[in-house]
Amino acid sequence: MADVSLRNIKKAYGKVEVLHGISLDVKDGEFVVFVGPSGCGKSTALRIIAGLEEITSGELYIGGTLVNQIPPAERGIAMVFQSYALYPHMTVYKNMAFGLKFAKTDKAEADKRVRQAAEILQLTPYLERKPRDLSGGQRQRVAIGRAIVREPAVFLFDEPLSNLDAALRINTRIEIAKLHRQLKATTIYVTHDQVEAMTLATKIVVMNQGRVEQVGAPLELYHHPQNQFVAGFIGSPKMNFVKGTATAVEAMGLTVDFGEAKPMAIPFGGSGATPGDSVTLGIRPEHLGEGTRHGMVLTGTVEAVEHLGEASYVHVRRDDGTLLTARSPGDSRAEVGSRISVSTDVDHLHLFDAEGKAFARHSKADAA
Amino acid sequence: MTSIAMAADTSVGRRKWPTHIVVFLAPAFLVYTVFSIYPLIDTIRLSLYAADETGAQHFIGIGNFVTLLTDPVWSKPFWNALRNNFVFFAIHMFVQTSIGLALAALLSLPRLRGASIYRTLLFMPTMLSVVIIGFIWQLILSPLWGISKGFLSAVGLGALFAPWLGQEGTALITVSLISVWQFVGIPMILIYAALINIPDDLIDAATVDGAPAFHVFWQIRLPLVYPTLGVVSILTFVGNFNAFDLIYAMKGAQAGPNYATDILGTFFYRTFFGYQLQAGSPTMGAAVATVMLFIILVGVLFYLFAVQRKLQHHLA
Amino acid sequence: MPMVNKRVNFNRIAVHAALIFYTLIATFPIGLVLINSMKSRSAIFGNPLSLPTPSNFDLIGYQQVLEKADFLHYFGNSFIVTIVSLALVLIAGAMAAWALGEYRFKGNTMVALYMAIGIMVPIRLGTVSILKMIVGMGLINTLTALILVYTAMGLPLAILILGEFMAQIPRDLREAARCDGVSEYRIFTDVILPLIRPAVATVAVFTMVPIWNDLWFPLILASGNGKQTITLGAQQFIGQYVTNWNAVLAALSLAIAPILVLYIAFSRHLVRGLTMGAVK
Numbered sequence: 001m002a003d004v005s006l007r008n009i010k011k012a013y014g015k016v017e018v019l020h021g022i023s024l025d026v027k028d029g030e031f032v033v034f035v036g037p038s039g040c041g042k043s044t045a046l047r048i049i050a051g052l053e054e055i056t057s058g059e060l061y062i063g064g065t066l067v068n069q070i071p072p073a074e075r076g077i078a079m080v081f082q083s084y085a086l087y088p089h090m091t092v093y094k095n096m097a098f099g100l101k102f103a104k105t106d107k108a109e110a111d112k113r114v115r116q117a118a119e120i121l122q123l124t125p126y127l128e129r130k131p132r133d134l135s136g137g138q139r140q141r142v143a144i145g146r147a148i149v150r151e152p153a154v155f156l157f158d159e160p161l162s163n164l165d166a167a168l169r170i171n172t173r174i175e176i177a178k179l180h181r182q183l184k185a186t187t188i189y190v191t192h193d194q195v196e197a198m199t200l201a202t203k204i205v206v207m208n209q210g211r212v213e214q215v216g217a218p219l220e221l222y223h224h225p226q227n228q229f230v231a232g233f234i235g236s237p238k239m240n241f242v243k244g245t246a247t248a249v250e251a252m253g254l255t256v257d258f259g260e261a262k263p264m265a266i267p268f269g270g271s272g273a274t275p276g277d278s279v280t281l282g283i284r285p286e287h288l289g290e291g292t293r294h295g296m297v298l299t300g301t302v303e304a305v306e307h308l309g310e311a312s313y314v315h316v317r318r319d320d321g322t323l324l325t326a327r328s329p330g331d332s333r334a335e336v337g338s339r340i341s342v343s344t345d346v347d348h349l350h351l352f353d354a355e356g357k358a359f360a361r362h363s364k365a366d367a368a
Numbered sequence: 369m370t371s372i373a374m375a376a377d378t379s380v381g382r383r384k385w386p387t388h389i390v391v392f393l394a395p396a397f398l399v400y401t402v403f404s405i406y407p408l409i410d411t412i413r414l415s416l417y418a419a420d421e422t423g424a425q426h427f428i429g430i431g432n433f434v435t436l437l438t439d440p441v442w443s444k445p446f447w448n449a450l451r452n453n454f455v456f457f458a459i460h461m462f463v464q465t466s467i468g469l470a471l472a473a474l475l476s477l478p479r480l481r482g483a484s485i486y487r488t489l490l491f492m493p494t495m496l497s498v499v500i501i502g503f504i505w506q507l508i509l510s511p512l513w514g515i516s517k518g519f520l521s522a523v524g525l526g527a528l529f530a531p532w533l534g535q536e537g538t539a540l541i542t543v544s545l546i547s548v549w550q551f552v553g554i555p556m557i558l559i560y561a562a563l564i565n566i567p568d569d570l571i572d573a574a575t576v577d578g579a580p581a582f583h584v585f586w587q588i589r590l591p592l593v594y595p596t597l598g599v600v601s602i603l604t605f606v607g608n609f610n611a612f613d614l615i616y617a618m619k620g621a622q623a624g625p626n627y628a629t630d631i632l633g634t635f636f637y638r639t640f641f642g643y644q645l646q647a648g649s650p651t652m653g654a655a656v657a658t659v660m661l662f663i664i665l666v667g668v669l670f671y672l673f674a675v676q677r678k679l680q681h682h683l684a
Numbered sequence: 685m686p687m688v689n690k691r692v693n694f695n696r697i698a699v700h701a702a703l704i705f706y707t708l709i710a711t712f713p714i715g716l717v718l719i720n721s722m723k724s725r726s727a728i729f730g731n732p733l734s735l736p737t738p739s740n741f742d743l744i745g746y747q748q749v750l751e752k753a754d755f756l757h758y759f760g761n762s763f764i765v766t767i768v769s770l771a772l773v774l775i776a777g778a779m780a781a782w783a784l785g786e787y788r789f790k791g792n793t794m795v796a797l798y799m800a801i802g803i804m805v806p807i808r809l810g811t812v813s814i815l816k817m818i819v820g821m822g823l824i825n826t827l828t829a830l831i832l833v834y835t836a837m838g839l840p841l842a843i844l845i846l847g848e849f850m851a852q853i854p855r856d857l858r859e860a861a862r863c864d865g866v867s868e869y870r871i872f873t874d875v876i877l878p879l880i881r882p883a884v885a886t887v888a889v890f891t892m893v894p895i896w897n898d899l900w901f902p903l904i905l906a907s908g909n910g911k912q913t914i915t916l917g918a919q920q921f922i923g924q925y926v927t928n929w930n931a932v933l934a935a936l937s938l939a940i941a942p943i944l945v946l947y948i949a950f951s952r953h954l955v956r957g958l959t960m961g962a963v964k
Contacts, residue, residue, distance in 0.1 A: 052572050073578030085569035089591045099577030146577075388868040392783035393795065396776040396839050403836035404802050407810025407817065414812060471706060474699050482700075488951040489707045492714065495947050497897035499919045500939050503932070504713045513929075515716070515732050549710070581695075602804070610806040613899040617919055633808075640812055641904075650812050657809040668804045 002063030002076065002153035002186055003028050004049060009058035011044055018044055020210045021058070026154075026203075031180050031187045035197040036207035036233070042190045043158060045207070049188060050079050050156050063153055073102065075154075078147035082159040084139045086131040086146075092118075093127040096146045103150065110149075117145040120179070137168045144179070157189040161196065173199060194234055198222070206230045228356035231282050237313065239350070240288060240324045242281040242298065246273050252362050254351070256281065259320055264296055268351040269359035279359075282350035285313065288326040290334065294343040298324060305334050316340055408661065414654035425651065432655035442639075442652070446659075448627055449635035452540055456631055457608040459544035460551075465600060467548070468555030473585060475556070476563040487560070494553035502617035505546045509533055533618065536628040543629050547614050551607075555600040562596040563589060595679045602671040609664050612637060632660050714940065721745055721933035728929055745934030749921065752931070755938055757910055758917035765827050765913060766895045769834040773891050774884060776835070777842035782872055785847050786858070802840030807833070808900055818905055829905045830913070834898075838891040845890065849883035850876065896943070914939055 004026040011019040019041045026032045034042035047053040049060065051072035060067050067075050078099075086095050093114060100110040118124045121141040131139055140160060147155055157176075161169045177200055180187055191197060197204050198218045206213040206221065206229070214221060214230045225231035231239050244258030248265075254273055257263040258281055273279070288298075300318040312332040316324045326342045334340060351359040415432055417425040436442050471490060475483055493501060509516050509532060517529045532538040566589055574584045612633030615623050621638050623630035636656045642648030719735050720728045727740035734740075749755060784796045807814075814833060815824075823829040853876065861871045902916040912920065918939040925931045 050576060052575065072576045077576065079573070079576045081569045081573060083567060083569045085567070085573035087570060087573075087588060098574075098579075102578035102580070102583070146573075150577075386787075386789075389783050389787050389789055391869075392779040392872070396780035396799070396843065397795070399772075399776060399832065399836050400799060400802060400839050402817075403814065403833050404807050404810065404839075405798075407807070407813035408805070410813035410816075411810045467706070471703070474703055477699060480699070484952070486703050486707055488948070490710050491951075492944070492947065493710055495893060495943055496714070496940055497899070497915045497918070497943075499897075499899050499915050500936055501713075503918075503922055503936055504717050507929075507932070508713055508716065513729065513732060518732075552710075606804060606806060610808055612808070613897075616899065616903075636809075650816075654812045657812060661805065661809045664805060664809075 004154055005061040007059040010056045012056045018210050022212055028186055029184050031200055031202045033197040033201035034190045034205045034207055035194055040207040041210040042207050046156055046158055046190045050077055051075055076152050077154045077156055078150045078152035079156040080143045080147050080160045082162050084143040086139055086142055088131050091128050091130055092142050095142055096149050099150050113149040117148040121145050136164055155185050155187045159191055206233055226358050228352045231350055235284055237285050237325050240283045244279050244281055246275055246277045246279050249273050249275055260298055266346055266349055267362040278354045280352040283344050285325040285327045287348035288342050288344050290328050290342055292341050292343050294345045296346055297341050297343045299341045302334050302336050302338050302340050316342060411654045411657050414651055415658040417651050419651050432652055436655050445635055449630045449632050453609055453631040455540055456544050460548055460604050460608055464548040464552050465555055468552050469559055471556045472559035472563055475560050491553040493550045498613040499617040501550045502614050506618055534625055536625050539625055539628045558600055559593055559596050562593040566592050598675050598679055605667045606664055717933055717936050721937040725930055745930030748931040749934045753921045758912050758914040762896055762913040765830045766892050768831050769895055770891050772835040773838040773842045777839050778846050781843045781846035781850055782876055785850050799840050799843050807837045825906050825909045825911050827911055830901055833901055834895045841890050842887045845887050846883055849880055853879050
């Protein structure tokens with residue numbers, strides 16, 4: 001097992017730079033998930049760690065060693081591909097044993113490892129089959145098995161669940177988590193699905209357009225997103241954003257006019273803002289409820305109601321055109337077309353400046 | 369067939385062969401049957417007949433075949449042509465397929481600059497008429513012009529030069545190599561297409577697994593193109609046992625020197641049309657054609673049943 | 685992509701060297717003929733490898749060729765035979781491929797197999813009977829004979845290629861048309877035919893090249909009366925004037941030139957057609 005360190009890694013294809021200086025530390029045994037929209041550079045970063053792409057500038061360390069010029073096979077990594085990349089003309093056994101041939105593992109040892117991995121992944125009955133005779137989930141396990149037998153320092157996963165159907169995805173996700181606990185292996189995992197990220201990761205790296213937006217534990221990112229991008233990416237349904245203007249600035253808070261009856265004082269920022277600045281409020285749907293029970297109220301017309309059984313999502317169109325999503329209990333009686341008020345507690349708010357950066361929240365202790 | 373299509377057919381009156389199907393199939397079916405299939409069958413039929421000097425034909429069963437295989441007047445050139453044809457094929461299989469495979473492997477390397485230019489130029493000889501190719505090489509290999517001698521001398525091998533085309537021992541090999549030179553583009557392109565269809569992920573996985581480039585080729589890429597190699601082999605087989613044009617263009621119907629370059633195609637031509645020593649014989653010609661057909665069918669069936677099935681089993 | 689490091693860079697040079705070496709082998713003979721066809725006889729022998737210079741530039745070969753043989757006419761013949769055959773192959777082939785692929789009827793598989801036989805079994809072997817038939821029909825020494833034979837020759841492969849292509853046309857298109865009550869013929873002409881245009885290039889490659897370059901059938905079916913194709917005409921001319929190097933080289937050049945020009949112009953299409961068709 002080993003640490004992985006990226007120091008200001010840049011990657012360019014010709015004149016086009018796709019990674020703009022990524023720096024990151026992955027500790028031994030961590031499960032780090034790179035997450036972000038398509039084209040954000042997460043797969044490129046993974047391939048760079050694997051050695052399948054050249055580094056344009058910057059350093060990559062695996063287990064303390066600089067590996068920029070070292071070929072993939074000698075980096076102590078193993079990779080699970082999105083398409084599984086199983087050799088169609090070889091049996092499951094041969095697929096898993098293939099890499100060991102080149103690592104010059106002796107046959108007895110190789111056989112032991114293959115059978116052990118097959119045992120863990122419940123593939124023992126399929127060892128003599130060819131990939132084409134296996135289901136998608138089984139093929140995925142063979143791909144994982146191929147990685148396990150190499151006993152790598154770092155496991156790399158490139159969107160491994162994308163080709164599976166929804167039910168299988170959940171099952172395999174649980175198995176991958178279990179595997180991580182069993183093997184205690186350093187794992188770097190790429191996905192565009194924030195649910196996978198939230199459930200599997202010990203640390204999440206949110207990427208956007210070749211840059212790292214934020215690194216942190218899943219719940220850290222959920223409760224304290226550092227910018228609007230991360231706030232909107234993590235959490236489903238997406239966070240609601242309401243534009244507003246700061247009307248007054250004090251040491252311990254801002255007063256924001258967000259287009260409702262009266263401006264509200266909220267315990268954010270202070271020093272960084274000036275009156276007249278544009279700001280954006282962030283409210284998660286699960287923190288926005290029907291009625292006027294809580295301190296901050298927004299009004300609008302119900303545009304749609306989605307009943308999911310255990311909850312309902314009420315979509316409210318404000319008079320200025322913004323759309324809000326509020327989470328209601330399953331038996332919500334909201335009617336399409338009617339006027340509605342939704343409210344949230346000031347404690348659940350997020351505030352972002354004009355550039356999307358999050359304002360620091362002042363706790364009640366600060367105010368005292 | 370969809371339920372809608374079925375409904376359409378039912379509405380035409382529940383016939384097994386609705387008019388439009390017949391209309392669509394008829395032209396191709398007719399032309400093909402009249403000019404392709406019927407002549408083949410008729411040729412086989414004709415081979416069972418013999419003609420006397422008046423041209424009248426009478427049935428003699430397999431008599432023509434017996435003559436062909438045993439009567440020295442016919443069997444000597446026949447077996448010669450057959451043997452030559454196998455040599456011709458062997459040279460193609462080994463040289464053409466190897467070079468084609470090598471070129472395809474090189475062309476399919478990732479990020480190879482100028483790949484499309486190479487492809488275009490390498491495929492050029494295949495586009496040209498065999499006749500033209502034959503003459504070009506005759507000129508180049510001609511002792512009169514001296515170009516080949518010149519080249520060989522330049523690399524110190526001048527002593528090797530000989531009028532290869534004119535010598536019995538070397539003529540067949542020379543002609544075979546010229547044919548290979550021309551047609552190497554076909555296996556090259558077909559294998560190339562198969563190679564670039566191998567998903568990049570497989571190569572990446574092999575790289576991560578630690579396979580050096582050579583092994584990636586032999587153990588991953590090559591096995592995945594075996595089906596294409598199979599297709600190339602059978603196409604080469606059929607083409608070679610049907611070949612005629614190049615030899616005729618370079619050596620005439622006599623396929624000299626002294627029948628050293630005679631293959632089944634030229635033998636067939638001579639048998640059918642005749643030449644100085646012998647009048648043409650449609651029936652014997654038909655017999656030769658039938659034998660050629662038989663050989664090709666054996667090859668094709670062998671391919672379809674033995675080779676293809678093994679390949680299906682081998683791969684997805 | 686494999687990592688680029690010193691090792692791979694070195695191999696890169698070897699790869700290009702090998703490719704360039706073989707490319708020279710492949711193209712040199714052709715280039716040689718072309719440049720020497722425009723030189724004087726003494727220059728051909730004295731300086732075979734040099735490009736034509738003002739001092740040895742000589743088009744006498746071409747003059748002789750055009751005087752003594754009707755090359756333009758032969759081009760015309762080849763052109764007519766190839767294009768008409770291609771047209772017939774495309775139309776009849778598309779119709780048959782469509783019928784075989786779309787409609788389930790008794791004997792569909794049998795007919796498909798029947799048509800496919802022609803791919804593997806060469807039509808030449810039936811020449812004895814073909815000649816008899818052509819003579820019997822009074823079509824000896826006509827371009828029509830060639831066209832009929834070549835159409836029969838090209839149909840099996842064309843049906844295979846077009847069939848594969850048609851299979852990829854979404855069912856929805858045809859069913860929507862049927863729901864609208866369009867006749868099967870109109871579906872074919874208005875919906876299917878326009879959609880198979882990309883496959884036409886592939887079929888054209890596989891059909892036209894063998895026809896243009898064929899020596900066998902022109903030799904046997906249409907060898908006289910000015911009905912020679914360019915391939916046959918070139919072969920006859922060269923056979924006749926074999927010691928006249930200028931004329932021979934010029935004749936060869938004239939025979940290759942149109943193909944070369946067309947090839948270079950359409951090489952991308954051709955290669956793409958072959959790589960597409962080959963993915964079976």
